[in-house]
Amino acid sequence: MKAFIALPSLFLLALPLFGAPPAGAQAPTPAMTPAEAYQRGCAECHRRESSVLRAIPARPEAERRAWIERFMAQHPCACDEARPLIVDYLLERTRR
Numbered sequence: 842m843k844a845f846i847a848l849p850s851l852f853l854l855a856l857p858l859f860g861a862p863p864a865g866a867q868a869p870t871p872a873m874t875p876a877e878a879y880q881r882g883c884a885e886c887h888r889r890e891s892s893v894l895r896a897i898p899a900r901p902e903a904e905r906r907a908w909i910e911r912f913m914a915q916h917p918c919a920c921d922e923a924r925p926l927i928v929d930y931l932l933e934r935t936r937r
């Protein structure tokens with residue numbers, strides 16, 4: 842009879858162990874938001890992003906993307922792995 846009472850509490854004790862996310866389940870590269878990507882790749886030279894945003898022409902999204910990618914291809918970037926996210930960030934920030 843005692844065992845029947847002890848079992849449920851054992852189960853509760855074990856719950857947190859199974860509730861934790863498995864280690865190593867995350868992507869190998871550290872996750873960052875588009876805003877963090879801009880911080881890493883551009884902000885050391887462009888602390889005020891407004892001048893960067895102003896330079897991007899007011900065109901449809903596909904053309905803005907092409908402009909940004911062409912520009913970045915010949916412009917310094919402090920964090921290469923952040924490049925695709927920076928394009929997303931600048932597209933988002935220049936959406937009108």
Ligand code: HEC
Nearest residue numbers: 882883885886887892893894896897913916917918919927
């Ligand atoms: C090592 C420093 C440096 C980094 C890093 C850098 N830039 Fe620049 N950027 C400059 C300088 C200096 C200028 C102005 C001179 C010129 O036109 O080349 C400039 C100019 C620009 C311009 C033209 C408008 C303006 O302000 O004159 C844009 C747009 C721009 N950068 C975007 C970016 C983006 C996006 C990133 C991140 C991917 C970035 N830059 C990273 C130094 C940097």
